[in-house]
Amino acid sequence: MIRSLWAIFRRDLTLLLMGAPGRGGALLPLLFFLAVAMLYPFAVGPDAKLLARTGAGVIWVAALLAAILPLDRLVEPDLEAGFFDQWALRGIAEEGVLTLRIVAHWLSFGVPLMLAAPLAAGLLNLDGAQLWTVEVGLLLGTPGLAAIGVTIAALTAGLRAGAALGGLLAIPLTVPLLIFGAGSLQPGGEGGLLLLAASSLAALAIAPFAAAGAIRAGRE
């Protein structure tokens, strides 16, 4: 069983990091994230103080939107190709497969975003302390974003216009993470990080079961 799950995890990670025809990869969300950070100063002007005050919030909005980008290829292609049925026949629980997928998804979008955050911070004129808070916030918040993303991908897989619906569903569900993540950057907002971690943990705890239930219900 462990070796089966290891094989599945390696496949997930390769697909999500490197992408495949019709599956994108880790590069697209990353470029999207950096593009937002680059465009924002053009849009609001080069006022350093304004950028420093609002930039961290922009990073969070960009991270959230970048997390939505890969939703339609997280679960749908494998469901369509019959992978989930074949795993179920072999007695491999959907909960296990989807937990691995959350981890692989996080590694392929959360970690690259954290690596790109210093660059975005430079573009938005954030100082070192703010960047540090952003990094800690991303570390705590992106696992929750990944969990919510996989759940929504499982819920909308197989639906027509599932991709558009997935984006619409993701925005309200990820709002708490956005509020706590961006709020932690306000003066005296360090408590936001704790709430961020709590929301992230709650999403992580529920997601594998909700997503597995969605896959099973989709078979009916």
Next chain:
Amino acid sequence: MQPARLAAYDLACRRGDRLLFRGVGFELHQGDALQLAGPNGIGKSSLMRILAGLLRPYNGHVEHEGTLALADERPALDAHRPLGEALAFWREIDRAGEARADFGLEDLLDVPVRYLSTGQRKRAALARMAASGARIWLLDEPLNGLDAHWGASAQAAIEAHRALGGIAVIASHQPLQLQRLKKLALLEYLP
């Protein structure tokens, strides 16, 4: 060799608000083969998925001893990967050793799955099933897309599987040349 058995009791299947069939029951033991026959839309694939445990029956239940393998129209092979790698993924999960059956895939192992023809994909799915080591084979239209030669090979693989004590359930509207083949015509089980 572990025993194999597949039994269905009083199965009924409902899709939407339509009852497809009811009262379907059979019992298969080692070496048995059963053909599910009937026109399109009668519920052959749904019955297959009920037997595989992927679909809950509206009524009745299924018992099985021995591992199940399903080959349907979705081969579960990564379209962008070479066939050899795509099959190796499942070999690593199944760990059942090399397949005994020959589906003429040696020359195709370097070819990405998306470039394979329908028949070649079907052969790959059958090869994956044959390599899975499962005792009970559930085959949904296994001959679709296969020419006469590979159609005969597929049936030979089924016979070899039965000779080793395996069970095969085959949903097909085409005539099958299998020994001691049981038939279940779903038309007789309409509600």
